[in-house]
Amino acid sequence: MQETHESEVNVPVESEDQARADFYALLARLYASAPDAALLSSIAACDELADTWRKLIAASSAMDPAAAADEYQTLFVGVGKSEVSVHASAYVKSPGRTPLIEIRASLAKLGLARQSGVNVYEDHLATVCETMRALILGAGRGEPFAFAEQREFFEAHVKPWVFDCCTAIQNSPVANYYRRVAEFTQLFMVIERDSFTID
Secondary structure, three states, X not given: OOEOOOOOOOOOOOHHHHXXXXXXXXXXXXXXXXXXXXXXXXXXXXXXXXHHHHHHHHHHHHOOHHHXXXXXXXXXXXXXXXXXXXXXXXXXXXXXXXXXXXXXXXXXHHOOOEOOOOOOOOOEHHHHHHHHHHHHXXXXXXOOXXXXXXXXXXXXXXXXXXXXXXHHHHHOOOOOHHHHHHHXXXXXXHHHHHHHOOO
């Protein structure tokens, strides 16, 4: 978990929202670290959905965990500088805007914060996906956050940069498995963006 809450209560949510939360959890895990053998097998065993999901399933079936770890390291960590950044601050360059400070302020307003000992910044793609999951499920508060609060966080802290990040990953010559992850992320975020326009 990237966000702080005392305990996570199983909150009854609509099946569609549970599916959204599950996809955010998967994306958070994939962007937090390379997939291990168990996660690759789990994705590979999923039912087929959209074309990009089928491609991610196929890539997970063929991917070696050690190769995935090497790709993750080269693509997102690197030596000195990563090939592709998965931080909002790399993409949101408006004068007077500091994405990390803005996200921290939004999290504080929602009663969420980075857990002590977690070394991933709040503007990391894994963290914003985990935050969206927490908002959908309620983050241990007994009920999901309001749809308006989910939309506000998405509009302010995901939408402005996630598509540029996905494009950067897809365009990287280093990306192999993560090209499929980025394609799926992009499709999922388009669906989220469009669903937030419907009230």
